[in-house]
Amino acid sequence: MEIIDNPAFFCYTRDIVVRQPVPPFQNMRTLLIKNATVLVTMDDRQREIPEGGLFVRDGFIEQVGPTNQLPITADEVLDLRGHLVLPGLVNTHHHFYQTLTRAVPAAQDANLFNWLKTLYPIWGRMTPEDIFISTQTALAELALSGCTTAADHLYLFPNGARLDDEIAAAQESGVRLQASRGSMSLGESKGGLPPDSVVETEEKIMWDSQRLIQKYHVAEAGAFVQIVLAPCSPFSVTGELMRQTAKLAREEGVHLHTHLAETEDEETFCEKKFGLRPVAYMESVDWVGEDVWFAHAVHVNGEEVKSFAKHGCGVAHCPSSNMRLASGIAPVKEYLRAGVKVGLGVDGSASNDGSHLLGEVRQAMLLSRLGEGISGFSLSNDPTRKLMTAREALRLATRGGAAVLGRSDIGSLEAGKCADFIAINLNRLDYAGALEDPVAAAVFCHPTRVDYNFVGGRPVVLAGQLVMIDEMKLVERHNRAARRLMENE
Numbered sequence: 001m002e003i004i005d006n007p008a009f010f011c012y013t014r015d016i017v018v019r020q021p022v023p024p025f026q027n028m029r030t031l032l033i034k035n036a037t038v039l040v041t042m043d044d045r046q047r048e049i050p051e052g053g054l055f056v057r058d059g060f061i062e063q064v065g066p067t068n069q070l071p072i073t074a075d076e077v078l079d080l081r082g083h084l085v086l087p088g089l090v091n092t093h094h095h096f097y098q099t100l101t102r103a104v105p106a107a108q109d110a111n112l113f114n115w116l117k118t119l120y121p122i123w124g125r126m127t128p129e130d131i132f133i134s135t136q137t138a139l140a141e142l143a144l145s146g147c148t149t150a151a152d153h154l155y156l157f158p159n160g161a162r163l164d165d166e167i168a169a170a171q172e173s174g175v176r177l178q179a180s181r182g183s184m185s186l187g188e189s190k191g192g193l194p195p196d197s198v199v200e201t202e203e204k205i206m207w208d209s210q211r212l213i214q215k216y217h218v219a220e221a222g223a224f225v226q227i228v229l230a231p232c233s234p235f236s237v238t239g240e241l242m243r244q245t246a247k248l249a250r251e252e253g254v255h256l257h258t259h260l261a262e263t264e265d266e267e268t269f270c271e272k273k274f275g276l277r278p279v280a281y282m283e284s285v286d287w288v289g290e291d292v293w294f295a296h297a298v299h300v301n302g303e304e305v306k307s308f309a310k311h312g313c314g315v316a317h318c319p320s321s322n323m324r325l326a327s328g329i330a331p332v333k334e335y336l337r338a339g340v341k342v343g344l345g346v347d348g349s350a351s352n353d354g355s356h357l358l359g360e361v362r363q364a365m366l367l368s369r370l371g372e373g374i375s376g377f378s379l380s381n382d383p384t385r386k387l388m389t390a391r392e393a394l395r396l397a398t399r400g401g402a403a404v405l406g407r408s409d410i411g412s413l414e415a416g417k418c419a420d421f422i423a424i425n426l427n428r429l430d431y432a433g434a435l436e437d438p439v440a441a442a443v444f445c446h447p448t449r450v451d452y453n454f455v456g457g458r459p460v461v462l463a464g465q466l467v468m469i470d471e472m473k474l475v476e477r478h479n480r481a482a483r484r485l486m487e488n489e
């Protein structure tokens with residue numbers, strides 16, 4: 001297939017970027033982080049280092065350990081005494097554009113299918129500029145809540161919008177992006193859920209998928225942009241598109257992502273249309289393997305959990321969204337017991353309605369515990385079973401997310417890995433009285449913004465402020481775009 005990048009299309013870039021004046025920490029090769037109250041490595045030994053630090057060279061960690069065992073200086077030095085340092089959090093499922101349609105009145109109290117039918121026509125009015133601005137907003141919110149790598153799933157391309165618009169905004173933000181080229185090809189007239197006006201032809205989807213891989217995908221360690229192929233869901237694409245997409249992804253060495261087993265409505269749809277449950281349908285279209293991860297995976301039985309483990313499929317667990325849309329509780333502990341890779345996702349901002357990733361860690365822990373309670377589990381009757389701990393929840397958002405995305409270069413603070421880390425000042429109202437265990441405080445206490453966020457050794461958040469973005473100007477532009485989208489409602 002010949003790929004020609006049509007110059008008639010160009011994405012929104014610098015003219016609308018809301019940028020701060022000259023950011024600091026730009027001209028350095030080495031960076032020393034020192035004196036952190038606790039540095040959590042998330043390595044295989046689960047080391048938590050008091051008075052810890054990192055020595056970074058050219059964006060990668062060269063040494064990690066107690067401060068007194070590290071070099072004493074570097075091009076830039078940051079003293080983080082009084083701070084908790086964690087590996088950067090990894091978000092495995094999102095729809096950035098939905099930050100434009102949060103808390104829409106008509107969709108506030110709907111389940112998934114009705115929520116989608118209400119929002120599809122509004123989303124159909126988006127422009128390339130809307131994609132750019134909403135990406136900046138989502139990534140700003142994610143970065144301030146500790147995220148250093150985000151997977152996004154964009155599956156509507158109305159009015160000339162392209163994945164390029166999102167990638168351009170992400171490149172300005174400094175956060176790593178797994179940009180999923182989503183797609184919808186099964187409109188209402190062919191028995192799908194979305195209106196025909198927001199679906200694309202399968203020929204165009206395949207052409208554009210290949211174009212994006214060739215233009216942007218970086219396979220090497222430290223990649224800031226990777227492309228993922230991501231037909232939207234069983235009820236919005238054909239089986240043929242699923243098969244073709246899997247074939248292309250494997251030829252090109254990129255990963256596959258889709259929504260699966262999110263609701264009982266979806267299960268009914270799959271049984272009626274394909275004569276199969278959602279997981280069996282995925283197996284039938286060659287969508288199982290180490291290179292596949294599913295968002296939600298709530299409604300699965302024991303055999304299906306085993307199938308994920310056997311094939312190496314990953315799961316993006318989205319607790320807030322599952323609660324918001326009354327979808328159900330994903331069996332996360334069963335997945336972990338079976339050896340299934342699980343990461344966390346905030347999901348789209350129209351079903352959360354926020355992008356606070358550290359908050360999602362807390363939600364994952366609490367929802368797992370609620371699920372245990374509902375299932376009749378009693379700690380006093382069965383001392384061998386354990387509630388999900390704060391550290392297990394943090395592991396989902398770091399090592400778990402990295403494994404789900406197939407990235408061995410992120411997720412922990414170890415020599416050779418990307419210098420992606422966050423720091424939270426422990427001396428704050430939210431954590432007052434919780435400092436016996438600062439690591440647990442970050443999960444049990446009210447979710448806070450982070451004070452520092454570094455990606456590849458470069459600051460994205462410094463002293464609680466976004467480095468590249470003027471937050472209030474961005475909010476103003478974002479609200480203007482959101483108002484315009486809602487005007488005809």
Ligand SMILES: [Zn+2]
Nearest residue numbers: 259295347348
């Ligand atoms: Zn989603």
